[in-house]
Amino acid sequence: MEILIHFLKSTGFAQMELGNAVMIVIGCVFIGLAIRKDYEPLLLVPIGMGIIIGNIPYAATMSLGVYDSWLPLEEGGKGDLQAASVLSLIYFGVKYGLFPPLIFLGIGAMTDFSTMLSNPKLVLLGAAAQIGVFLTLLGALYLGFSPQEAASIGIIGGADGPTAIFLSSQLSPQLLGPIAISAYSYMALVPVIQPPVMKLLTTRAERRIRMKPPRQVSRRERMIFPIAAFLICALIAPGALTLLGMLFFGNLLKESGVTERLATTARTTFIDSVTILLGVAVGASTQASTFLTKQSLLIFGLGALSFAVATAGGILFAKLMNVFLTDKINPLIGAAGVSAVPDSARVAQMVGQQEDPHNMLLMHAMAPNVAGVIGSAIAAGVLWSVLVR
Amino acid sequence: MGLENITRAGGFGLALTGMTIVFIALVLVSLFIAGLPRLLPLVNSLLPELEGHHGVTPAASTSAASAAVEEELIAAIGYALHVHRDH
Incomplete structure (x- = not known):
């Protein structure tokens, strides 16, 4: 009888707190959004399940959660490797910024830079959208976050989950959970957040602008680009070399024509495996005791703001460019500068087609979209190199 | 703040x-x-640019070539088996 009572006390039901229950509901909502609304299912399902896994309470003497680490005692761990939980070993890839560059390798192997190469001025839209990162940084500083925390929160505006995880793991690991969840949630909510901003800042006539079809890009150009672009970006912002190195390496695998097998692996099974591990680990890191705080709410608020500002930045810069250009740009594609590949490009296409069903903006929007990935990685590199302690 | x-x-x-x-x-x-x-x-x-590098990727050409070799091999084995049974 005593054993039974002891066991009952150790069950999740007995130890469940309100916070855990709330987080489990949030996990279910994530999975529901992914299944019912098709919002980034490849991310939200692993993260949602991770949230549920991470919020099942267990006895403190058991090593089960992501924070039951293998680290030595003096670093807050449990002293020996045997005490490490499986989840903490998976979380290692998040905590030490291992997964984001691996994801970038896969993204590089699936990215076609042709539209960007055919219309280089659209690269600037990817730069303009990074205003969201830096204005949010100011907002976070205003609210009392430290510069390192503010930089990690600001990078949510880059709309790039791996970059956000990479920077916060380096600058403010204590905020990694809320920042990662916020970044991925807003990436999933791109079709909800962006259209109102896009419609607010453009006229009907602007949304109907048709752009010239992109020129044919040679194979040589596509092969030279990843090496040259990496050299330019990494020499300017060495802090971005891990992310951009893997991005352009992945792209070189794709474009070189002699490593098709590696490229196929990188863009399929490899990125999928890393995404599963990253999603579950990030989700499981949202234990109610560390996640349900006032800081997390502020981070969510600032994250939404940064997405809206980044979208506005890209659109307004496109409008500014149109003042000087003879071949006008449809300002809707400026919104794709927030990266979130390829969702924000799809949103530009969708909003454009609401005004003109035959206007094909998707291929044009992919140019600022991939430029945004490069831009947010550079922004992360700059912030890391300036604020590293 | x-x-x-x-x-x-x-x-x-x-x-x-x-x-x-x-x-x-x-x-x-x-x-x-x-x-x-x-x-x-x-x-x-x-x-x-090398001639062989135009259009078809080496990986694809390698797999295409190996597929052709495989077909020839299967045909040869099939023929050998047929001849063996006839005798």
């Missing part, structure tokens, strides 16, 4: 510098891309 936090952390300078660096990097990338078609003839004269 307040503007003082931003000024104390050098936030305005950080944001301005960061944004400028991002722009410089992407402007340089953009200029490189714009100049790339003019650079290509020079690259092509220094490193002419």
Whole structure:
């Protein structure tokens, strides 16, 4: 009888707190959004399940959660490797910024830079959208976050989950959970957040602008680009070399024509495996005791703001460019500068087609979209190199 | 909370510098891309493209070649088996 009572006390039901229950509901909502609304299912399902896994309470003497680490005692761990939980070993890839560059390798192997190469001025839209990162940084500083925390929160505006995880793991690991969840949630909510901003800042006539079809890009150009672009970006912002190195390496695998097998692996099974591990680990890191705080709410608020500002930045810069250009740009594609590949490009296409069903903006929007990935990685590199302690 | 936090952390300078660096990097990338078609003839004269590298990727050609060899092998085995049974 005593054993039974002891066991009952150790069950999740007995130890469940309100916070855990709330987080489990949030996990279910994530999975529901992914299944019912098709919002980034490849991310939200692993993260949602991770949230549920991470919020099942267990006895403190058991090593089960992501924070039951293998680290030595003096670093807050449990002293020996045997005490490490499986989840903490998976979380290692998040905590030490291992997964984001691996994801970038896969993204590089699936990215076609042709539209960007055919219309280089659209690269600037990817730069303009990074205003969201830096204005949010100011907002976070205003609210009392430290510069390192503010930089990690600001990078949510880059709309790039791996970059956000990479920077916060380096600058403010204590905020990694809320920042990662916020970044991925807003990436999933791109079709909800962006259209109102896009419609607010453009006229009907602007949304109907048709752009010239992109020129044919040679194979040589596509092969030279990843090496040259990496050299330019990494020499300017060495802090971005891990992310951009893997991005352009992945792209070189794709474009070189002699490593098709590696490229196929990188863009399929490899990125999928890393995404599963990253999603579950990030989700499981949202234990109610560390996640349900006032800081997390502020981070969510600032994250939404940064997405809206980044979208506005890209659109307004496109409008500014149109003042000087003879071949006008449809300002809707400026919104794709927030990266979130390829969702924000799809949103530009969708909003454009609401005004003109035959206007094909998707291929044009992919140019600022991939430029945004490069831009947010550079922004992360700059912030890391300036604020590293 | 307040503007003082931003000024104390050098936030305005950080944001301005960061944004400028991002722009410089992407402007340089953009200029490189714009100049790339003019650079290509020079690259092509220094490193002419190999005949086998046009169009079909080596990986694809390798798999196509191995598929052809496999078919020949199966045909040969089939023929040998047929002859063996006949005798």
